Amino acid sequence: MRRADRLFQIVQYLRGGRLVTAAQLAEKLEVTPRTIYRDVADLVGSGVPIEGEAGVGYLMRDGYDLPPLMFTSDEIVSLVAGARLIRAFGGARMAAAAEEALIKINAVLPETARARSEAVRVHAINGQETDHVLRARIDQVERAANDHILLDMQYADEDQRPSERRVRPLGLWFWGKVWTMVCWCELRQDFRMFRLDRIENLIEAGKFKPKPGQTLRDYYRRDSFHD
CATH class of the missing domain: 1.10.10.10 (Winged helix-like DNA-binding domain superfamily/Winged helix DNA-binding domain)
Structure with missing residues (x-):
């Protein structure tokens, strides 16, 4: 710390x-x-x-409070732009939390810093509005990766070939147009990455304990991965 x-x-x-x-x-x-x-x-x-x-x-003694949060102009732009990106493309809970965080931050910023926050010119517009099913799925995968929860899913690849997988979710990647889940696949006994918009069904299947060779750190050490 x-x-x-x-x-x-x-x-x-x-x-x-x-x-x-x-x-x-x-x-x-x-x-x-x-x-x-x-x-x-x-x-x-x-x-x-x-x-x-x-x-x-x-x-x-009662009544003491911490000084207001102080951010540089660039930090304010990054916070506001990031929150707007999540609001447009992220999970439903993520979007609501990002909006609430900005409200709290603005509430304690000095007046000049608050004015800079309100004047940020970076916006995120989702031309194809993220549907509520995908937004819920983003939140579900994020929570499962954080809490080490196994997921059972039905998946269709690029050629629409179906398969059933049990995975250990490790993280989420956003590529500008699509969200993907990186995970350890129990079927292939290897790391895999799946597009969230190709998942037909997603069910929690109990807790798992991270194993050596199957963690996100191990994934980063890999030179490549397979779809």
Whole structure:
């Protein structure tokens, strides 16, 4: 964990006037109590109203909030453009979450940064509106890859030849026009990539444990893959 992230987490743990010891913070953040002592001292020095001392515990007075998020102009453009791309081409839950994230970010941006966000000229237009079935499928595959859930599917290849597969989903790729799922195919005992718009049916089939040689890291090591 980066030190900046650790300092942020310390502030979060101390919210609400709770007394928290250095040992408790160290356990949560997987560092030594000595590191916590230094971090708290630096936070106090920067104006964060933390009270207490080593060996007793720390607490933070109610009412303190973190400074507003600060993004560069290029970062704002990237966030807004990315959210618009997901809104146009991503899963239904992804699109809603991206929109909500932008609302939250805009709510805490300084006025000048908010104006830059609202003035971004990058837009995403889906000429062939992504249908609700495909949007749901994108969300389902993303969740299955994250939670290690096996998927049973009926698939039709480019020549419309059908097959039934059980796969271990590893990730999603967007190619500008189509979404594909990279996975470990139980039938072929190898990595495969499938277009989501060619999947006829997709059913969850229980959890799986990642195995050496069948992970996304292993996939990246491969020189090529097969459809």
